[in-house]
Amino acid sequence: MTPGQTVAAAMSDSLDATLRLVRAQAALVRRFDSRLSGLHGVSLTDFTLLLRLGQAPGGRMRRVDLAGALGLTASGVTRGLAPLERIGLVTREADARDARVAYASLTPTGRRRLKEMVTTAEETAAEVFAPAAWSVEDIALLSALLTRLGGRGLAGH
Amino acid sequence: MTPGQTVAAAMSDSLDATLRLVRAQAALVRRFDSRLSGLHGVSLTDFTLLLRLGQAPGGRMRRVDLAGALGLTASGVTRGLAPLERIGLVTREADARDARVAYASLTPTGRRRLKEMVTTAEETAAEVFAPAAWSVEDIALLSALLTRLGGRGLAGH
């Protein structure tokens, strides 16, 4: 059925799963990016930054911790936060004890806007995991499998 | 248990799954990139480009089709292929019938190197999905769930 020589027509199931994961992620990111940026002017990365801040007590975190929690580098956080500060969703706060640290802190506006973004993001997620194709158990299962896959989740190392 | 007001402490399971997927992918990509670039001097994207070519009859494809198959834009393919041409893994071939199309075609060297890369990638995937934590069924299940998630796989539109 396959004419010509096809190198690597078959590959291991693990590799196949990896490639599918990468592909699925690209599609998801595109979808969320376009929805979030259309309605709120932020990217998915911006949203996860804000969301993580929103989950922290007081709505504020050190930039290093933010980086660790999101799987970005420190410089990625610096660069990602800059526009969010410019548009007033986040402010920079100093630490009284340690002058090196610069907290990122959600502003009241940031909090309010974040709530709206969460709604949008949940709607988008609900479309992606439409009940027609996805049962609650499927989603939980996928989540569980992905958790095993290294994305450290929320805990520190 | 949570002091201070934490916006969006809870979120829908679908959104949670999405965020985990993004996180898992970032970790996977980093791992594959570092292995592949260390041993073969190519990124994961380069590898998927080559792999897809290797699966095509004759080891060649039109650039548009390559883009479609991998979820990239046409310009992404142009840019990704350029270095692979420079290092002699891929060549550009014209179509006798249609002067607009430029096939990307695996060179004999490309074919040989690809086989080695596949080995590396499968080893890496085997480490990630280590038998201690992952059964064959788990992997198949993950693959199946991911396939449902839009990453068009191999078929055209």
Added chain:
DNA sequence: CCTATAAACTTGACTACTCAAGGAGATGGC
């Protein structure tokens, strides 16, 4: 044949990261 539209590809300008280097402040040994 000629013109309009569409397809395949490339290019320029931009965004979002990365890594490596560096500044500024904290900390611990002695």
Added chain:
DNA sequence: GCCATCTCCTTGAGTAGTCAAGTTTATAGG
């Protein structure tokens, strides 16, 4: 008290993609 070392953060340079615009060639209508 001072120096070495470590941590937090920023910055410059580079990479990998995007989108929009432009070129070239094909195709279809009249």
